[in-house]
Amino acid sequence: MSEPEKNDAIPPEGEMGAAARPSGLRNPEAAVRGLGAGTLVLEAIVLLLAIQPIRILGGDLGTWGITLVIVLAVMAAVLAGCMRRRWAWGAGTALQALLLAGGLLHWSLAALGVIFGLAWAYAMYVRRSILG
Structure with a gap:
């Protein structure tokens, strides 16, 4: 009997072959997590950074508005660290909706909600296209 050729060998367990990685990434899950975490950190x-310009340039952002912005920023930072968990993606989507709803307190929060909502939608699209 002849020895099997190197190309016919089955890869070790846990190692993905090139056919299983259509994206070409070594670790597609980590790449997608990094994209989501980077979006949330940003x-x-x-x-x-938006708190002070809103207050100075004519924003009537009171104590409730500032508190909301700080809470949303802390939530985004915490979620960035939790991207390994499946529920973090849904929580990130809810965070975008809360920021958009913050537009009831000041229009600039709605503008930020639209901008980051679109960025999050793109991250979700990339996640779906890479991970399937």
Whole structure:
């Protein structure tokens, strides 16, 4: 009997073959988690940086509005660290809806909600296209 050729060998258990990775990524799950976490971290930073300009440039962002922005920023940062869990993607979607609803307190929060909602929708699209 002849020895099997190297191309006919079955990869070790747990190692994915090239056919199982249509995206070409070594670890597609980690790449998608990184995209989601990066989006949420960027959102947290922008929310915290937006407080003062909104207050100075004519925003009537009171104590409730500032508290909402800080809570949303903390939630985004915490969710960025929880992206390994399946529920974090749904919670991220809910966070985008809450930010959009924050537009009831100030129009600029609705604008940020639209911008980051679109970024989150793109991250979800990439997740679906890579992971299936």
